[in-house]
Amino acid sequence: MSDTSRMDEAQLSDSMQQMNIRSVMCVPLKCKGEVRGVIYVDSIGLPGGFGKDDLQSLTGLGNTAAIAIENARLYSDLEKLVERRTAQLRKAQKNQQRLQKQLSHAQKMESLGRLAGGVAHNFRNILQAILGNAQFLQMTYSQDGQLQKITRAINESVAKGSDFIYSLLRFSRQEVEKEILPLDLKSVLDETYKIISNTFDKSIKIATKIEKPLPIKGDRLSLCQVFINLCDNARDSMPDGGELRIEAKKDKKAVVVTISDTGCGMDEETLKNIFDPFFTTKDVGEGTGLGLSITHGIIKEHKGKISVSSQPGKGTLFRVAFPVAEKYEQIKPESPQRIRHGKGEKILIVDDEPAVLEGLENMIKSIGYEVDSVSSGSQAIEHYKMHKPDVVLLDWKMPHMDGATCAKKIIENDPAARIVIISGYQETATSKIDAGLKKTIKGLILKPCKVEKLNKAILEALNS
Structure with a gap:
């Protein structure tokens, strides 16, 4: 535009008129x-x-400027791309770390599961031997008050050992029987208080403020384990x-329990890891690192939540919340089973552990049965052919010939055989017995079993 004075004023902007711009050049x-833009020059x-x-010079400048602008745009796009890729890489690295952590956790749990199953079997056999002999003494010397007191203490210790196995299997994700029932959590907390007040050092003052009722649905044994673990910590x-x-109270939607202490407290790094399996701040030999992991798992199974707050030197507070049971009705505990003595029926016990055999023999003899025992599946088959016992109590896990094979061979010989499986393996009760054998055996008992449970199983087998 060489001379704006020759153009219609309507085509000129206000600024061009005010500034008396007479010529314009644009490229x-x-x-x-x-087109990325325009270079505008006026006179x-x-x-x-x-x-x-002038036009050629401006055009050259425009070409250079256009390339520079394009390069700047490309560089900006590249920066954004790098940022996105970096973010994606960081996310992928975090996911990889998370997956590695999950894999490590799964491997630990798998190892713990295998270990727990083997430990459970061996430990239950030991407990069965102890319980069998203790209950035999209890029944044989029923008038001896001092001996009764001792045997009751032994039985309570066996029950605690059995509870420990239960918790270990539960934590390792092996199937265990759960008894989810309506209950008043106050009774669980009262039981916890009774235990810790009798076992904790007197230098620790224990204070409680527990409202009632605290209606939830849960497994009493598991919940007691939760609060014992928290109090132990x-x-x-x-x-x-x-x-x-x-302290415990109920609001509209939750039952909330807080357990606090005035102890040494924890730093942020410790708080991040306290629920991880095998994490412990205790010295070697003083802790397994499983207590709070077990606690966390049980609370999660009960659809509850747990949180913790702590500062070094200022103590720790755990907060546990469970959903309120909408329809709450206290379940009365079952009355103790009465023992019905036998009339000399023949019972064959099969177990490869001599101490278990002796304990079971003593228990069953004391309630009126004639007892024989053998330590292997092959001996059991021969004994059955010769003596035809009324009931066979058969261990599940034995060397050379396991309980399943032995049971099938006995049933082949006598389809009317009454066989009760006794096992130290929890999974036997859930998945290891095939459907055909389940239909033919007369019962399954998990070790350690009290004389009342044995008595009931034998009676049911005899009446089948």
């Missing part, structure tokens, strides 16, 4: 066929202010004494 900023008061040389954090507080 587009083009790159790859696309004030001088018509024909630009010539062809509180005690361990106060080696020189302190205060442990247990």
Whole structure:
């Protein structure tokens, strides 16, 4: 535009008129066929202010500027791409770390599961031998008050050992029988208080503030384990004494329990890991690192939540919340089973552990049965052919010939055989017995079993 004075004023902008712009030169900023912008140059008061040389110079400048702008845009896009790729890489690395952690956890749990199954079997056999002989003494010397007191203590210790196995199997994800029933959590907390008040050092003051009722649905044994674990941790954090507080209340949607202490507290790094399996701040030999992991797993199974707050030197507070049971009805405990003595029926016991055999023999003889025992499947088959016992109590896991094979061979010889499986393996009761054998055996008992349970199983087998 060489002279704006020759143009219609309507085509000129207000600024051009006010500034007396007489000539204008513009070149587009083009790159790859696309216009990226415009370079605008004007001349004030001088018509024909630009010539062809000026236009060529401006065009060259425009081309260079267009390339520079395009390069800047490409660089900006590249930066954004790098940022996105970096973010994706970081996310992938975090996912990989998370998956590696999950894999490590799964491998630990698998190893623990295998270990737990073997430990459970062996430990249950030991407990069965102890329980069998203790209950035999209890029944044989029923008038001896001192001996009754001792045997009751032994039986309670066996029950605690059995509870420990239960918790270990539960944590390792092996199937265990759960008894989810309506209950008042206050009774569980009262039981916890009774245990810790009798076992904790007197330098630890225990205070409670527990409302009632606290209606939830849960497994009493598991919940007791939760609160014992939390209280044990509180005690361990106060080696020189302190205060442990247990408080519980119900609001509209949840039953909330808090357990707090005045102990040494924890730093942020410890708080991040306290629910991880095998994590412990205790010295070697003083802790397994499983207590709080078990606790977390049980609470999760009960659809509850657990949180923790702590500061070094200022103690720790655990908060546990469970859903309120909408329809709550206290379940009355079953009355103790009465023992019905036998009339000399023949019972064959099969177990490869001599101590277990002796304990079971003593128990069953004391309630009126004639007892024989053998230590292998092959001996059991021969004995059955010769003596035809009324009931066979058969161990599941034995060397050379297991309980399943032995049971099938006995049933082949006598389809009317009454066989009760006794096992130290929890999974026997859930998945290891095939459907055909389940239909033919007369019962399954998990070790350690009290004389009342044995008596009931034998009676049911005899009446089948």
